[in-house]
Amino acid sequence: MTDATTNEGPGLELAATHADASAGEKGVEYARVKSLVRGALFGRGDTPVRIGRFTVLGRLGQGAMSVVYAAYDDELDRKVALKLLRPEGNDAQASARLRREAQAIARLSHPNVVPVYEVGEHDGELFIAMEFVRGATLRTWLETARGWPELRDVLQQAAQGLAAAHEAGIVHRDFKPENVMVGDDGRVRVLDFGVAALGESGQHRDDAGVLQTRAGTLIGTPAYMAPEGLARRVVDARGDQFSFCVVALEAASGRRPFEGETIEALQRAVETGPSSSTGADLSPGVRAALLQGLSSDPEARHASMAPLLRALDPPAAPRWRTPVVTSLVGAGVLAGAWSMSRTDDRCRTAEADLAAVWGSQARSEATRALADAQPPVALGTWTDATLALDGYADRWLNARTEACERGPDDDETALQVALCFEWALSDLGRVVDPLREGAASVAEDVPSRVASLFDPGQCSDAAARSSWARVRSQRAAPAPDGSESGLLSDFEQVPYTRFGAGWAVSTDHFVGGTSTATMTVEEGGRGGGQALRVAGEVLGKQQPTWAGAMVFLGATPFAPANLQSKGALSFWARGKPGPYAVMLFTVRNGFEPARVEFDVREDWTRTQIDLGALSDERYDVTAIFIGRVRPGAFDLRVDDVGFADD
Amino acid sequence: MPDAPARLLPCPAVTTDRELLEAWRSGSAAAGEALFERHFDAVMRFFRNKIDDGPEELVQRTFLACVEGRTRFRGDSTFRTYLFAVAHNTLKAHFRSRRRRGVEIDFTAESVWGLAPSPSTLAVRDRSQRVLLDALRRIPVQSQVVLELHYWEGLTAAEIGEVIDVPHGTAKTRIRRARQLLGAAIEERARGESLDVSQLDLDAWAQSVRQVLLR
Numbered sequence: 034m035t036d037a038t039t040n041e042g043p044g045l046e047l048a049a050t051h052a053d054a055s056a057g058e059k060g061v062e063y064a065r066v067k068s069l070v071r072g073a074l075f076g077r078g079d080t081p082v083r084i085g086r087f088t089v090l091g092r093l094g095q096g097a098m099s100v101v102y103a104a105y106d107d108e109l110d111r112k113v114a115l116k117l118l119r120p121e122g123n124d125a126q127a128s129a130r131l132r133r134e135a136q137a138i139a140r141l142s143h144p145n146v147v148p149v150y151e152v153g154e155h156d157g158e159l160f161i162a163m164e165f166v167r168g169a170t171l172r173t174w175l176e177t178a179r180g181w182p183e184l185r186d187v188l189q190q191a192a193q194g195l196a197a198a199h200e201a202g203i204v205h206r207d208f209k210p211e212n213v214m215v216g217d218d219g220r221v222r223v224l225d226f227g228v229a230a231l232g233e234s235g236q237h238r239d240d241a242g243v244l245q246t247r248a249g250t251l252i253g254t255p256a257y258m259a260p261e262g263l264a265r266r267v268v269d270a271r272g273d274q275f276s277f278c279v280v281a282l283e284a285a286s287g288r289r290p291f292e293g294e295t296i297e298a299l300q301r302a303v304e305t306g307p308s309s310s311t312g313a314d315l316s317p318g319v320r321a322a323l324l325q326g327l328s329s330d331p332e333a334r335h336a337s338m339a340p341l342l343r344a345l346d347p348p349a350a351p352r353w354r355t356p357v358v359t360s361l362v363g364a365g366v367l368a369g370a371w372s373m374s375r376t377d378d379r380c381r382t383a384e385a386d387l388a389a390v391w392g393s394q395a396r397s398e399a400t401r402a403l404a405d406a407q408p409p410v411a412l413g414t415w416t417d418a419t420l421a422l423d424g425y426a427d428r429w430l431n432a433r434t435e436a437c438e439r440g441p442d443d444d445e446t447a448l449q450v451a452l453c454f455e456w457a458l459s460d461l462g463r464v465v466d467p468l469r470e471g472a473a474s475v476a477e478d479v480p481s482r483v484a485s486l487f488d489p490g491q492c493s494d495a496a497a498r499s500s501w502a503r504v505r506s507q508r509a510a511p512a513p514d515g516s517e518s519g520l521l522s523d524f525e526q527v528p529y530t531r532f533g534a535g536w537a538v539s540t541d542h543f544v545g546g547t548s549t550a551t552m553t554v555e556e557g558g559r560g561g562g563q564a565l566r567v568a569g570e571v572l573g574k575q576q577p578t579w580a581g582a583m584v585f586l587g588a589t590p591f592a593p594a595n596l597q598s599k600g601a602l603s604f605w606a607r608g609k610p611g612p613y614a615v616m617l618f619t620v621r622n623g624f625e626p627a628r629v630e631f632d633v634r635e636d637w638t639r640t641q642i643d644l645g646a647l648s649d650e651r652y653d654v655t656a657i658f659i660g661r662v663r664p665g666a667f668d669l670r671v672d673d674v675g676f677a678d679d
Numbered sequence: 680m681p682d683a684p685a686r687l688l689p690c691p692a693v694t695t696d697r698e699l700l701e702a703w704r705s706g707s708a709a710a711g712e713a714l715f716e717r718h719f720d721a722v723m724r725f726f727r728n729k730i731d732d733g734p735e736e737l738v739q740r741t742f743l744a745c746v747e748g749r750t751r752f753r754g755d756s757t758f759r760t761y762l763f764a765v766a767h768n769t770l771k772a773h774f775r776s777r778r779r780r781g782v783e784i785d786f787t788a789e790s791v792w793g794l795a796p797s798p799s800t801l802a803v804r805d806r807s808q809r810v811l812l813d814a815l816r817r818i819p820v821q822s823q824v825v826l827e828l829h830y831w832e833g834l835t836a837a838e839i840g841e842v843i844d845v846p847h848g849t850a851k852t853r854i855r856r857a858r859q860l861l862g863a864a865i866e867e868r869a870r871g872e873s874l875d876v877s878q879l880d881l882d883a884w885a886q887s888v889r890q891v892l893l894r
Contacts, residue, residue, distance in 0.1 A: 062727075063720070063723055065735075066723060066733065066734055066735045066738060067719050067723070069735045069739075070715075070719070070735055070738050070739045070742065071712070071715060071719075073735075073739050074711065074712075074715060074739060074742055074743070075708050075711060075712050075715070076708075091733075092733040405856075
């Protein structure tokens with residue numbers, strides 16, 4: 034490490050061979066991580082990493098060409114977001130130009146654009162200091178279901194930010210949900226104007242003084258990119274308009290209007306144009322404005338962002354200023370209408386859901402995995418298998434589309450129908466998944482296994498549906514050969530069922546430490562059944578800390594599960610000794626508490642809780658474990674979970 | 680490849696890695712820190728082109744796992760090999776924890792590109808070098824691990840076998856297969872970047888990137 038510093042010139046000398054020439058030996062990122070880990074492991078050496086007058090506080094994220102840190106501005110006493118870019122090219126001239134361009138962006142001032150405070154250079158890395166926005170990216174913000182009025186407001190603010198930049202002659206070039214911050218204060222700010230282009234050396238100003246990028250370089254994020262950008266031609270403000278419309282439609286419907294796994298496929302999709310159902314649940318005015326912005330010919334788009342802004346204006350404003358009681362009712366109705374339309378998302382995502390189980394990726398993975406298999410799979414066998422899978426996939430999609438087009442009878446029925454289709458897919462996945470892992474021995478059985486799957490056409494038939502749900506829940510117990518992963522694993526696959534869940538939290542989570550936990554279902558519990566395993570980590574702490582984990586074993590109205598009468602929960606955890614407690618709640622039929630047990634142990638030996646005679650009724654069982662664990666990983670297992678086989 | 684490359688050492692190696700590890704395991708923080716100083720860069724390199732979040736958690740977990748000794752230290756292994764085996768297990772656990780909606784991540788089939796589609800190719804400026812790093816991210820994770828250990832860290836096939844826990848012969852096959860995958864991925868990437876790779880000597884190219892990464 035030490036000798037790496039000897040051949041380093043100061044400042045602007047950007048030799049191409051100096052990979053990480055900054056902050057000491059290997060760059061800000063090495064220095065930051067090393068200091069953090071050394072501090073965590075040995076309790077010292079946690080010296081702050083500095084970039085100019087900024088002290089790095091932590092890492093916020095990473096893009097293709099940059100890392101973003103939270104940092105503290107010592108001089109102005111404020112927190113900033115600091116983006117570190119690595120310019121391509123190695124001459125001081127290119128670097129100076131990059132700096133000028135970034136400063137032009139820094140002069141842009143608009144409430145919906147993140148202010149850039151300073152642009153500078155630190156050991157060959159270009160940094161941009163900007164406002165530290167407390168809030169979430171649009172991507173994260175959209176993970177919560179949003180009503181249209183709220184969504185429209187956010188989109189409109191983002192559009193205003195873009196429009197202001199365009200007026201100043203600045204093109205964003207990489208507009209996407211990750212580059213829009215929704216502040217906790219409700220104000221929306223667009224980030225990273227032109228930054229995508231800064232890493233490339235081929236930009237210049239055209240006659241009108243507009244920052245442009247040399248044609249021939251792909252800049253930005255393909256999924257949101259206008260066709261002229263995908264074709265590596267010059268992108269102007271109308272390219273941003275296109276990206277904005279992709280983002281708006283994705284935000285409103287949960288799905289991008291164009292999809293493709295390669296640039297070529299995306300280009301074809303854009304040329305073909307969006308499908309007729311794109312934006313179907315938006316108002317006609319908004320939909321038409323967004324679709325025009327998606328034209329593959331820039332000339333056919335809006336001349337500026339202004340028409341889009343007008344289309345996004347809230348309709349008939351006075352209606353929102355009616356007395357409180359009325360407007361609350363109105364909001365309730367609106368929210369109801371919105372949630373109905375969100376239910377239809379399952380229809381919209383049908384193709385993608387299917388593709389996740391048996392699509393081009395699954396097919397190529399399986400083909401690749403089986404090509405390496407020993408003994409090899411005969412080509413004819415594989416052809417038969419894929420034909421069977423394709424046939425089922427077709428039947429599933431047709432039945433799903435038909436059910437969607439007919440529309441739901443009521444919410445309850447719609448949910449059950451949706452579940453039925455999900456289960457059918459999940460079962461299809463159990464046929465496909467071993468193939469993706471290269472299990473050659475099962476390839477031959479694929480046609481017969483597919484033939485034994487539930488006919489998705491029957492999902493619309495109430496009687497067939499419910500009798501299948503019963504059969505399916507009986508199948509819950511693990512197969513004797515262990516090949517079937519059993520009902521518990523459905524928790525991972527079917528969000529509407531809840532058969533097992535684990536979480537862990539460290540109390541220190543709230544004072545700076547973090548903890549995470551994941552749950553897996555494994556074969557080979559101590560009694561031969563399945564084991565739930567909660568693996569967690571307590572991070573960033575020196576001292577032992579409290580951690581907890583909770584396990585649910587329950588049933589839902591759709592798939593009752595009977596707990597084995599002789600089942601027992603046993604906990605054990607790896608880690609250093611320390612007192613811990615286990616609590617067990619059993620709840621009858623979801624509501625009445627039936628039993629509460631509490632057990633405190635002095636060490637981490639296995640503890641057993643007999644589930645006893647729980648077999649006759651439907652119970653939800655919640656077991657809570659609380660213990661003191663060392664920093665680092667801990668491992669909690671609940672052994673021998675089983676279901677009665679009756 | 681020597682046990683620990685001399686250029687990474689902060690001072691002359693008077694104590695072996697193994698002695699330091701044993702001292703750390705019996706409570707000597709100073710020994711632990713010396714070991715950490717020797718091997719931090721290699722562990723950082725291991726994670727950096729494979730995850731898009733900050734690598735500090737995985738780096739920390741790897742060193743902690745070493746001192747806790749959860750992965751068995753084969754008697755004839757070098758500490759570096761052992762360390763990479765631990766890092767490999769840590770990486771696998773990390774990806775497993777990211778599993779979503781029952782999509783089982785197959786470590787041998789899934790690429791880092793699919794798992795974390797934002798390449799951390801920050802370390803190099805040269806476009807052809809970036810193509811190599813990007814292509815590495817697009818082949819299955821295990822192939823990426825195998826090739827990076829081979830090219831960057833100079834591990835032998837036998838050592839790589841220990842890291843990914845397969846016999847020597849299988850490791851050789853995996854390296855060969857990984858090189859084929861990488862070649863195909865590079866051609867694909869090069870088309871997108873209008874880069875001519877027809878005359879490409881993969882090994883020499885990888886070595887040039889290694890010079891940059893190790894500097």
